[in-house]
Amino acid sequence: MPESPMMIGRVTRCGTRGFVGAMQISENALPVFGSLCQSEAQGGRSHVVGLVYDISITDDQFARQLAALDEVPQEQIADGQLNRQVPVEFSALAVGFNDDEGFHQSLPPQPPLTLASIYSMAPGDAVDFTSQFHFLQTILNAPQLPVDELLTTALRLSAQARPEEERERFLLQAGREVARLLAQDLTRLENILRGLHAKE
Amino acid sequence: MGIHLPSLLPQMQEFGQALYERSLELSATIPKAIKALHLTAELDHSDLQSKIKKAGNRWTGAIPTGETLNLTFPSPATPQSLHVIGADGSQIYPDRHAAAFYYLINIGSIVVSHGSGEAPTIQQESKLFYKLEDLYDEAGHPVQNAYVNLRRDVAEMKTLAERAESLASEQTLAILDNSLLLWMALQTGGSTSRETDRTLQQYLKLLDRLHSSEAGLAGFIDRPRSVSVLALIHLAGLPNDQITQDTVRLTPFRGLTDRAIFTKLLPPGHRSALFISASPLNRDFRTAGHEVHFFYLKTDADDTVVRVEIPTWVAQDPELLNRVHAGILQDCQTTGGFPYTLVRAHELAVIPPQERAAFEEMLQRTLLGHGLRPTQSQKALTKQLTGQRKQHRL
Numbered sequence: 073m074p075e076s077p078m079m080i081g082r083v084t085r086c087g088t089r090g091f092v093g094a095m096q097i098s099e100n101a102l103p104v105f106g107s108l109c110q111s112e113a114q115g116g117r118s119h120v121v122g123l124v125y126d127i128s129i130t131d132d133q134f135a136r137q138l139a140a141l142d143e144v145p146q147e148q149i150a151d152g153q154l155n156r157q158v159p160v161e162f163s164a165l166a167v168g169f170n171d172d173e174g175f176h177q178s179l180p181p182q183p184p185l186t187l188a189s190i191y192s193m194a195p196g197d198a199v200d201f202t203s204q205f206h207f208l209q210t211i212l213n214a215p216q217l218p219v220d221e222l223l224t225t226a227l228r229l230s231a232q233a234r235p236e237e238e239r240e241r242f243l244l245q246a247g248r249e250v251a252r253l254l255a256q257d258l259t260r261l262e263n264i265l266r267g268l269h270a271k272e
Numbered sequence: 273m274g275i276h277l278p279s280l281l282p283q284m285q286e287f288g289q290a291l292y293e294r295s296l297e298l299s300a301t302i303p304k305a306i307k308a309l310h311l312t313a314e315l316d317h318s319d320l321q322s323k324i325k326k327a328g329n330r331w332t333g334a335i336p337t338g339e340t341l342n343l344t345f346p347s348p349a350t351p352q353s354l355h356v357i358g359a360d361g362s363q364i365y366p367d368r369h370a371a372a373f374y375y376l377i378n379i380g381s382i383v384v385s386h387g388s389g390e391a392p393t394i395q396q397e398s399k400l401f402y403k404l405e406d407l408y409d410e411a412g413h414p415v416q417n418a419y420v421n422l423r424r425d426v427a428e429m430k431t432l433a434e435r436a437e438s439l440a441s442e443q444t445l446a447i448l449d450n451s452l453l454l455w456m457a458l459q460t461g462g463s464t465s466r467e468t469d470r471t472l473q474q475y476l477k478l479l480d481r482l483h484s485s486e487a488g489l490a491g492f493i494d495r496p497r498s499v500s501v502l503a504l505i506h507l508a509g510l511p512n513d514q515i516t517q518d519t520v521r522l523t524p525f526r527g528l529t530d531r532a533i534f535t536k537l538l539p540p541g542h543r544s545a546l547f548i549s550a551s552p553l554n555r556d557f558r559t560a561g562h563e564v565h566f567f568y569l570k571t572d573a574d575d576t577v578v579r580v581e582i583p584t585w586v587a588q589d590p591e592l593l594n595r596v597h598a599g600i601l602q603d604c605q606t607t608g609g610f611p612y613t614l615v616r617a618h619e620l621a622v623i624p625p626q627e628r629a630a631f632e633e634m635l636q637r638t639l640l641g642h643g644l645r646p647t648q649s650q651k652a653l654t655k656q657l658t659g660q661r662k663q664h665r666l
Contacts, residue, residue, distance in 0.1 A: 134615065134619075137606075137607070137608070141606055144606060145386070145606065146389035147385060147386060147388060147389060147391065147392060148384075148606060150389070150390060150392070151382075151384070151392045151394075151616065154391040155382075155391055155392060156616075
């Protein structure tokens with residue numbers, strides 16, 4: 073996780089429940105699945121906290137034509153990856169917001185506006201934000217997302233943002249909260265807990 | 273409300289039938305044209321030159337060079353490393369119905385360094401023309417679209433020259449997605465002729481710069497409709513005493529193109545002999561040391577035949593001529609017979625509708641910011657209103 077926030081894109085579509093960002097590909101700036109990001113809203117009075125749940129690269133006929141060849145020169149591959157105006161799109165689920173009073177784990181009052189900058193969340197902020205677990209409910213309630221995998225990865229990344237000696241305790245607390253939320257669905261709970269344990 | 277398709281149906285049937293019949297006729301004519309080319313190749317060079325002289329200044333056929341007319345030339349060895357520069361342009365034409373009178377030229381360019389493995393360098397340059405001297409000629413007439421095209425062509429060549437100069441000590445090939453001859457200079461018409469001449473001189477100076485940079489230079493014309501070699505073989509078949517303005521025009525190859533015969537003649541990767549363009553415009557180019565030569569080239573195995581135009585200093589330098597020939601083939605390998613650099617230069621230059629809309633919105637905000645009320649003409653407004661209506665389709 074980068075030490076300081078890094079701009080990872082700009083908002084192209086947004087709503088209260090989340091936003092979509094786009095950028096030109098750069099491996100350094102590529103957000104990872106399950107990571108937290110922030111984007112300014114309400115004219116700078118708040119920042120929406122998003123959890124990246126999908127990263128996609130739009131194709132086009134030219135890319136398809138080149139992809140179908142047996143051999144593509146390295147210069148053209150580099151051109152396609154670094155220069156062409158085909159943005160990487162990533163989608164983030166709104167899991168909270170930040171204002172003068174600190175982090176809140178509820179839907180934001182307003183979404184960010186088009187072309188607002190999106191930044192990765194600094195480790196310190198990620199630790200602050202995930203010190204409460206209300207956002208887990210927001211993830212579990214999100215329709216049509218790979219919820220279990222997203223939740224597992226988000227918790228694992230949040231653990232990594234903490235000092236090594238605190239990680240296990242964090243994951244145990246998170247596991248307890250997940251167990252409380254999924255008490256009626258033991259199969260899913262078992263899968264998530266197994267995922268947390270395996271990736272510790 | 274758009275095209276009346278029912279009334280076009282019978283016309284479409286006739287159109288299809290006519291195209292079919294014409295293709296049969298042309299297929300029968302191609303072997304005759306090829307035979308005539310072989311016969312022309314056997315003619316004495318001085319006899320051919322005297323026929324061309326007799327055809328006069330208005331004849332626009334292909335003038336032979338020292339190369340045998342019906343020979344084909346295989347691809348030279350591909351250079352180990354080669355920088356290929358591509359440039360292309362697009363524009364927003366001046367529109368008297370728009371909120372403001374202006375035009376815009378957008379140039380995209382790319383340098384692909386073959387053999388380097390590195391990402392190409394790309395460049396986009398947009399320039400807005402809004403000053404009185406940009407928009408009106410000396411007689412006060414507003415600029416025409418043809419003049420904007422002329423300025424765009426010059427801007428494309430300027431980009432090629434600048435990028436070639438930055439690679440002056442390297443093996444470089446600059447490709448223009450257009451004819452090297454500045455055809456628009458012939459089409460801009462009377463009132464702007466002095467400005468057109470100035471622009472032509474600027475263009476020729478840019479060719480000087482490219483020559484000094486020691487880059488190879490080529491104008492790439494995909495799917496050419498040119499008939500200049502056919503005009504030559506028709507002229508060659510005329511007895512000297514029958515060469516008149518009328519007889520040189522009465523060609524038996526009407527409807528056929530040079531491309532059709534070279535598609536049959538050229539193996540993949542081969543080029544035709546070199547010719548010189550007899551266009552009147554080429555006289556200015558010859559005077560400036562850039563007389564335009566051309567050859568046909570089969571760029572892939574799928575019968576893609578293109579016309580490649582080169583200045584005289586490339587035509588007369590075997591190393592540069594080979595660089596153009598092999599470099600274009602190398603650049604066409606992954607893109608179906610059309611150069612990769614030009615595909616990308618076009619992509620960088622083109623102004624998509626959504627970007628144009630964003631630009632016009634920016635312009636309107638700017639006008640408002642200066643206390644000006646941006647208004648479109650009533651005609652433009654009503655076109656927008658009626659254009660939004662959707663027709664129900666059955």
